[in-house]
Amino acid sequence: AQTVTQSQPEMSVQEAETVTLSCTYDTSESNYYLFWYKQPPSRQMILVIRQEAYKQQNATENRFSVNFQKAAKSFSLKISDSQLGDTAMYFCAFMLGQGGSEKLVFGKGMKLTVNP
Amino acid sequence: DAGVTQSPTHLIKTRGQQVTLRCSPKSGHDTVSWYQQALGQGPQFIFQYYEEEERQRGNFPDRFSGHQFPNYSSELNVNALLLGDSALYLCASSPSWGAYEQYFGPGTRLTVT
Numbered sequence: 001a002q003t004v005t006q007s008q009p010e011m012s013v014q015e016a017e018t019v020t021l022s023c024t025y026d027t028s029e030s031n032y033y034l035f036w037y038k039q040p041p042s043r044q045m046i047l048v049i050r051q052e053a054y055k056q057q058n059a060t061e062n063r064f065s066v067n068f069q070k071a072a073k074s075f076s077l078k079i080s081d082s083q084l085g086d087t088a089m090y091f092c093a094f095m096l097g098q099g100g101s102e103k104l105v106f107g108k109g110m111k112l113t114v115n116p
Numbered sequence: 117d118a119g120v121t122q123s124p125t126h127l128i129k130t131r132g133q134q135v136t137l138r139c140s141p142k143s144g145h146d147t148v149s150w151y152q153q154a155l156g157q158g159p160q161f162i163f164q165y166y167e168e169e170e171r172q173r174g175n176f177p178d179r180f181s182g183h184q185f186p187n188y189s190s191e192l193n194v195n196a197l198l199l200g201d202s203a204l205y206l207c208a209s210s211p212s213w214g215a216y217e218q219y220f221g222p223g224t225r226l227t228v229t
Binding site: 104 | 206217219222223
């Protein structure tokens with residue numbers, strides 16, 4: 001079974017700073033996908049970034065980037081130039097890459113607060 | 117382009133009752149997954165529907181059942197409600213072909229008293 005661990009329950013940063021959220025996972029499979037989702041107080045789960053395990057290049061989406069270390073089974077999210085709107089719960093998630101029928105396995109989440 | 121919609125937004129039920137939650141997927145998506153998110157936890161996979169059949173199921177009892185309609189919308193039914201069923205229920209849709217992102221609805225907050 002696949003597991004996802006987020007060991008930092010909560011973090012706070014100042015606006016415009018850079019913050020890194022950590023995530024580790026466990027799987028014996030070689031073909032999978034990793035995701036970071038954001039859940040603001042409005043409850044809507046929003047996809048932040050996605051990484052395919054077969055790609056060596058780390059994914060980047062504007063201010064969001066990942067550090068994917070496949071051998072270490074580590075998948076951290078870096079948020080640059082933090083904004084107040086980044087305040088949310090952040091969930092790391094794993095999906096087997098066996099087709100569109102797979103389920104997401106989530107970590108417990110981490111609460112990020114961006115202070116003005 | 118409407119995203120994933122869910123109804124109702126909030127629901128209060130009594131132990132032992134039955135509840136039905138509804139989900140309409142994003143346009144062009146034919147697969148619907150349901151997740152339960154207890155307070156302070158990450159979402160847990162309940163089941164997934166495709167072509168009106170349950171394709172995969174998580175570790176949830178048979179009290180949790182679902183249905184998918186020809187227009188791809190879906191229902192989640194929970195019978196004999198327990199206090200522990202209180203949670204945010206999230207619906208996610210995705211296309212069955214190729215892509216792996218699941219798009220989530222705003223959720224239904226179920227409170228069992």
